[in-house]
Amino acid sequence: MILKSLIKRNTKLFFKDKGMFFTALITPLILLVLFFTFLGNVYRDTFVSAIPEGLSVPDGLLDGIVGGQLLSSLLSVSCVTVAFCSNLLMVTDKVTGARKDLTVSPVKASTLALSYYISTAVVTLIICLVAMIVGFGYLSVTGWHLSLTDVVLTALDTFVLALFGTALSSLVCSFLSTQGQISAVGSIVSAGYGFISGAYMPISQFSDGIQKVITCLPGTYGTGLMRNHLMATPVAKLKDYGVPDEVCEIIKDLTDCNIYFFGTKVDESAMYVILGVTVVLLITALIFVTKRKTS
Amino acid sequence: MTDIIRIENLSKSFGEIKAVDGINFKVREGELFAFLGINGAGKSTTISIICGQLKKDAGKVTVNGKDIETNPDEIKRELGVVFQNSVLDMPLTVTDNLKSRAALYGIHGKEFNERLEELASLLDFEDLLNRTVGKLSGGQKRRIDIARALIHSPKILILDEPTTGLDPQTRKKLWSVIENLRREQKMTVFLTTHYMEEAAEADYVVILDSGKIAAEGTPLELKNKYTGDFISLYNVKEEDLKPIGLPYESIRDGFKISVPDTGAATELILKQPKLFTDYEIVKGKMDDVFLSVTGKKLSGGEDKQ
Numbered sequence: 001m002i003l004k005s006l007i008k009r010n011t012k013l014f015f016k017d018k019g020m021f022f023t024a025l026i027t028p029l030i031l032l033v034l035f036f037t038f039l040g041n042v043y044r045d046t047f048v049s050a051i052p053e054g055l056s057v058p059d060g061l062l063d064g065i066v067g068g069q070l071l072s073s074l075l076s077v078s079c080v081t082v083a084f085c086s087n088l089l090m091v092t093d094k095v096t097g098a099r100k101d102l103t104v105s106p107v108k109a110s111t112l113a114l115s116y117y118i119s120t121a122v123v124t125l126i127i128c129l130v131a132m133i134v135g136f137g138y139l140s141v142t143g144w145h146l147s148l149t150d151v152v153l154t155a156l157d158t159f160v161l162a163l164f165g166t167a168l169s170s171l172v173c174s175f176l177s178t179q180g181q182i183s184a185v186g187s188i189v190s191a192g193y194g195f196i197s198g199a200y201m202p203i204s205q206f207s208d209g210i211q212k213v214i215t216c217l218p219g220t221y222g223t224g225l226m227r228n229h230l231m232a233t234p235v236a237k238l239k240d241y242g243v244p245d246e247v248c249e250i251i252k253d254l255t256d257c258n259i260y261f262f263g264t265k266v267d268e269s270a271m272y273v274i275l276g277v278t279v280v281l282l283i284t285a286l287i288f289v290t291k292r293k294t295s
Numbered sequence: 296m297t298d299i300i301r302i303e304n305l306s307k308s309f310g311e312i313k314a315v316d317g318i319n320f321k322v323r324e325g326e327l328f329a330f331l332g333i334n335g336a337g338k339s340t341t342i343s344i345i346c347g348q349l350k351k352d353a354g355k356v357t358v359n360g361k362d363i364e365t366n367p368d369e370i371k372r373e374l375g376v377v378f379q380n381s382v383l384d385m386p387l388t389v390t391d392n393l394k395s396r397a398a399l400y401g402i403h404g405k406e407f408n409e410r411l412e413e414l415a416s417l418l419d420f421e422d423l424l425n426r427t428v429g430k431l432s433g434g435q436k437r438r439i440d441i442a443r444a445l446i447h448s449p450k451i452l453i454l455d456e457p458t459t460g461l462d463p464q465t466r467k468k469l470w471s472v473i474e475n476l477r478r479e480q481k482m483t484v485f486l487t488t489h490y491m492e493e494a495a496e497a498d499y500v501v502i503l504d505s506g507k508i509a510a511e512g513t514p515l516e517l518k519n520k521y522t523g524d525f526i527s528l529y530n531v532k533e534e535d536l537k538p539i540g541l542p543y544e545s546i547r548d549g550f551k552i553s554v555p556d557t558g559a560a561t562e563l564i565l566k567q568p569k570l571f572t573d574y575e576i577v578k579g580k581m582d583d584v585f586l587s588v589t590g591k592k593l594s595g596g597e598d599k600q
Contacts, residue, residue, distance in 0.1 A: 005398030016386035101382035
């Protein structure tokens with residue numbers, strides 16, 4: 001009951017604070033605009049040049065593949081960056097003294113930590129699901145080639161990535177105590193996370209050393225899941241137009257649908273396990289840190 | 296009266312700095328206890344330890360017979376704290392603020408509604424229930440802060456500079472509410488303040504300086520021990536005062552003579568009856584006590600050496 005009440009309070013405060021709400025919303029909006037106006041064309045040209053000469057692929061299918069890549073990038077980045085913006089309350093409570101007031105009451109440190117975690121996850125999930133629906137709307141206009149399973153799995157990926165992003169941001173924010181610090185961290189994460197998770201640039205474009213480091217980061221597998229569920233079906237449809245299996249597989253490699261951990265291909269179930277275990281570890285660390293800080 | 300708070304040999308250091316250095320004191324049930332000291336004297340550290348927010352290095356803290364080490368959650372249920380700065384959630388309404396606070400103590404539904412009604416009537420905020428806290432005045436927010444601290448009917452109310460920055464009328468109103476609570480509910484009030492006239496109303500005062508207790512007692516005991524009396528003498532000439540040989544200063548319409556105590560004042564008046572035709576004797580103030588004990592002046596949140 002205490003947990004429920006704290007979650008309600010935190011969520012209410014987030015949506016009542018227009019500043020926090022719009023800051024969180026602006027990240028996916030900027031990415032949407034950026035991708036659909038600029039990066040989309042770049043990606044499309046790359047795909048067109050990769051298709052063997054003499055083969056004709058309909059524009060709708062190409063747009064579906066490019067749109068899938070864009071939406072997967074956007075969702076995998078937003079689930080983390082939105083979580084960092086949504087977690088502002090955790091730090092604001094320290095600044096205003098509300099945190100001190102909460103710890104004067106008989107609330108367990110673990111309950112407090114979980115309340116911030118769950119409310120941030122709920123907010124992040126709402127915003128990212130809205131971004132996902134907008135993205136699906138865009139795909140339905142430009143070229144819809146997804147199955148119902150893809151849609152359901154993309155929603156599941158968004159859910160898992162939102163849990164991951166929230167756990168990561170909650171742990172980081174538990175060490176911050178001023179709004180300046182969280183703004184700085186938020187800016188760094190917004191700018192850098194897309195690169196280190198393979199969302200802005202395919203992993204194959206990095207040097208070998210960096211590729212190895214990136215494959216050690218759990219966020220990469222979130223991007224991989226998104227890529228699979230938003231791109232694999234339209235890429236497979238290329239075969240209907242004479243594109244060889246090998247080329248389709250190369251496209252999947254180059255766009256991170258396939259991720260290789262030191263040469264071994266990581267399958268989807270393993271990607272889910274990696275993200276799930278990371279979430280559990282991060283939450284455990286968060287509870288531990290909160291307990292230490294309140295004792 | 297029983298001791299509701301007992302502090303024995305309490306110590307706490309932050310690195311090399313000894314914030315609290317082996318202090319001992321007791322707070323009796325139902326009394327108004329004033330805990331004074333300049334910023335950095337160790338007041339907040341002591342309060343944080345009592346509230347279970349900081350771990351002590353040494354000593355024993357007992358609240359209502361329970362040890363803070365072994366029963367922190369039970370002790371937290373006995374305490375209501377009003378912090379120096381408002382800790383209300385500004386974007387939420389008064390009711391939402393109090394509801395979320397009440398839920399932390401397991402107060403819901405009908406029980407909450409009844410308590411809300413009771414506090415709204417006691418602190419006179421019935422008309423503010425649906426207002427957003429951020430839009431309330433300083434005095435209104437303070438009343439809600441107090442209601443928030445009282446929502447679970449604590450035995451001890453800790454007030455950390457509760458009236459700083461409030462206008463005199465609001466201060467007066469808040470004190471009348473607090474007095475009412477003490478009288479009717481026998482609530483113990485643990486007060487830190489920079490207003491010495493508020494400390495003068497306390498049943499017992501402890502003055503902390505550099506982590507140690509510099510003085511303690513009732514306001515009267517402290518005044519008797521650390522300050523003298525003052526005789527304000529009117530309609531006399533300065534040359535008549537000089538032979539007395541006591542320190543004096545000029546005031547409007549007369550002079551203020553410092554004497555060691557009331558006995559000395561009486562003796563002086565009996566010796567010079569012709570001089571004392573229009574006069575008044577007052578004891579030193581708590582400001583004088585504080586200055587005498589610590590060598591520092593406490594005024595409105597600023598510490599002056």
